[in-house]
Amino acid sequence: MTASRPTKKAQLIAPDAYPQMMSRADGARALLSLRSDKTLARAQGAMEAAAAPMKLAILGYVADMEANCQDMDLVFDHVHEIRGFAETAGMASTGHIAEILCRYMEDMRRIAKPLDAHIVALHVAAIARAARAEDGDAAMGEVVAAELGALVARRLLEAQKG
């Protein structure tokens, strides 16, 4: 079946009028599978197995950012990736600081203001420290994330006013 051509009248195409992802019988089995403890246990195992390589990847991004801190495009790309899977890698604090830097860089771009290299460098250093910290330092990472968040909020406000 192909989608019908554009028309001035909006069409509402009911679910039974277009091909579904799977048959009703398979759908019923799929729902049971998705909600079974066995499936969730397997999935949890997959998440745990993914954590170690993800952590290594994040440490690689961190080293790259530290070496190329002036390259804002590189920092943005890496920090975006770190934000995406730091928590899955068991590095929640690192992810939170990356999230703050991401938002700062996105918001400054959106209002067409130049990035403050010192702010970026400060975040990169904090991300590096959090990423390399042992689990016991997670609380400190959260404190740093909160302080950086407040700093960025102030800077964004100033940039918007200016």
Place this chain on the structure above:
Amino acid sequence: MSVTGFESLRALIVEDNAHMRSLLRALLNSAGVKEISEAGHGGTALQAMRERKADLVLCDLAMKPMDGLEFTRQVRNSDTSPNPFVPIIMITGHTEKHRVEAARDAGVTEILAKPITATHLFARIAEIVERPRAFVRSDNYFGPDRRRHVDENYAGPWRRQDDTDDTEVREVR
């Protein structure tokens, strides 16, 4: 005989990060999905869909050169789209309102926020299976019905504010 219901499902993962691709593949595998293909951005994903049918797409938002929004628009609206109705789960770390609205208006079926969890991914897939959405075709949109809940007792005008004045609904079955 199908055991998990997913044996014959063909999934496509569109994600520029190899680690995320690997994780998504493992999660789909754990639910019983066996036929999984991968693409690194929207452009290669479109090509992959033309070569091999996809029943379900998991797609990252931020990719280069073609991001997830443009990919979704192409899937929904291109004359050469292999399956304009395919369910697309958009995976994104960008959960700001304007980003979510942009994804919705591009025609995504579900949005999954990063960091992803198995529970959340499976819930999105279950939603597609359990409550498939009607599709809407109008002059400026083709995709899943953006109204999640239909109020049977709603007495006001049915049109969205940004719909054109001459838009009317007719149901196709």
